[in-house]
Amino acid sequence: MQVTETLSEGLKRELSFVVPASELASRLDKRLAEMKDKVRINGFRPGKVPAAHLKRLVGKSEMAQIIDTVIGDAIRTTVEERKERPALNPEVKLADTVDGEKLVEGQADLAFSASYELLPTFELKDISGVELERPVAEVSDAEVQEQLDRIAEGNRPFNAKDEGAKAENGDRVTIDFVGRIDGEAFEGGSAEGVDLVLGSGQFIPGFEEQLVGAKAGDEVTVKVTFPAEYPAAHLAGKAAEFAVTVKGVAAPGELALDDEWAKKLGMESLDKVKDAIRDQIRSGYEAATRAKVKRALLDKLDEAYDFALPTKLVDSEFETIWKQATEEMERAGRTFADEETTEEAARADYLKIAARRVRLGLVLSEVGEKNSVQVTDEEVSRALVERARQFPGQEKQVFDYYRSNPMALATLRAPLFEEKVVDFLLGQAKVTDKVVTKEELMKDPEEA
Structure with a gap:
């Protein structure tokens, strides 16, 4: 095998390889000899298949596999001998002069090139003198209490209000709604049986305020404009109308943050x-x-x-x-x-x-x-x-x-x-x- 370096520029390398047809033919003969004793072909006893006949049947396919193996082995061995570290697998290209048909028939030399880039070499720096600040923040009691209150609100009991009672800020309303833009319902704008605590800020700005004063059974048209920075781009900045049906109104119940409440959370x-x-x-x-x-x-x-x-x-x-x-x-x-x-x-x-x-x-x-x-x-x-x-x-x-x-x-x-x-x-x-x-x-x- 002949190897020639055709490019050495910065980290770029390109090598040209030529493997004689005789070497390929020798490998094929060896492989066919190994196959002859194992292969079963109609009309021939095991181990008695003529080499020439076997070559006509599988010679080209076996040679194709041999060529792949030779290319891989040649590149790997050469790179190891050169003590190089390619950044990625080399790109392989057959020489323009190679006749593919003659190559698989074992009548032409295998000529190909491999191009690759090397991993750079550099000296590691001593960083023992590098100064870094590690920002740390303490967890305050106020933060813990704020989170505790948030959990408590999420688990607060609600009691149904009397029939005809109006919803106030802090009350929970159960609603069905259908949202429309320019008269057309839009994806994600409809739902049923949604619980919404008025004043919680869960919905689009202006939505909850328009339900204050509503009663169970009321149908309310809520008009809002989606914020310009709304995550769904197809809705951002657009005016919408929601047909809302109030299914129920409930007032917040008492919530005692004590050990009994904690046990209900499994603590x-x-x-x-x-x-x-x-x-x-x-x-x-x-x-x-x-x-x-x-x-x-x-x-x-x-x-x-x-x-x-x-x-x-x-x-x-x-x-x-x-x-x-x-x-x-x-x-x-x-x-x-x-x-x-x-x-x-x-x-x-x-x-x-x-x-x-x-x-x-x-x-x-x-x-x-x-x-x-x-x-x-x-x-x-x-x-x-x-x-x-x-x-x-x-x-x-x-x-x-x-x-x-x-x-x-x-x-x-x-x-x-x-x-x-x-x-x-x-x-x-x-x-x-x-x-x-x-x-x-x-x-x-x-x-x-």
Whole structure:
């Protein structure tokens, strides 16, 4: 086999391969000899099929398989000998001079090229001097009480009012309604038996107010305008009329927040309910803290590293980001003009994001490899269990899919590996806690 490097430019490489027809023919003869003793063909005793006859029957199909194997083995062996790390699988192209028919007949040399990009090499930076602030927020008693009150309101008993009694703010009305825009009913605008607490702000602004004073049996026409920022783009900013039938009116009953109330929720006591609420809020804060300090770390890494990237990796990442962004815009019925940008500018921005993701991914991978960061099978199994729980009733199918698909299983392992590498790096950097308010902790970094 003859191998020639035809391109070495930056991270790009291209190799030209020529495998003599004699080598291919030798492989085919060996394979046919192995098959001869096993194959069964009508008219011939086992092991007595003439090689020439067998070659006429399966020679071309077997040669096609041999060619695939030779190409794969040749590329893999050559890349290993060159001590190179391709970023993606090499692209293979048969030489224009190759006659496909003669090739599978074993009468022509196999000539092909393999083009690929290398993973970049770079020196890892010492981050022991990097200073990071980890924003933390304490859970206040007021927040716990606010959440407790919200839960209580959601479980407040209501008692039917006397016949003819009018609905007031705080009352619960049971309604049927049909919404129309320009006289036409619209999708999602109709429902029956809906419970609505007046003044709760559950419905479109202006809707609940128009039901104050209504009685059971009343039919009310509610006129509202959907907010301009309403999530459903086909309704945003449009005027609508709802034909509402009031089926019942109920007044809020007394609610005592005590141990007995807690037991109705399945908790031992009111203090246990408060503890559970506090833990839930704290868990949310810890997740936000983790996200903020991780982003700060990645920003520092992004500033510290600048090296050439494999264009195909960046392009692949960009396509993923772009598809997600444009699909979200389409679902929301928005345009680039609505986002105060243009498609060209948006593409440029997302390309920068793609490059950042690829660069940081390579850095984190290198850090993990050089420092022997490992994800255990047990950790992957736990992640798989959590994934399966997201599909109630289909757990077995989920388990079977991931266990039979190494690439899919890798998508569970990758984020675990990333988080472990982040933990390792945070352990190397100088991280100090900074107490912040809930609002500061939860603020979108882009708003800052």
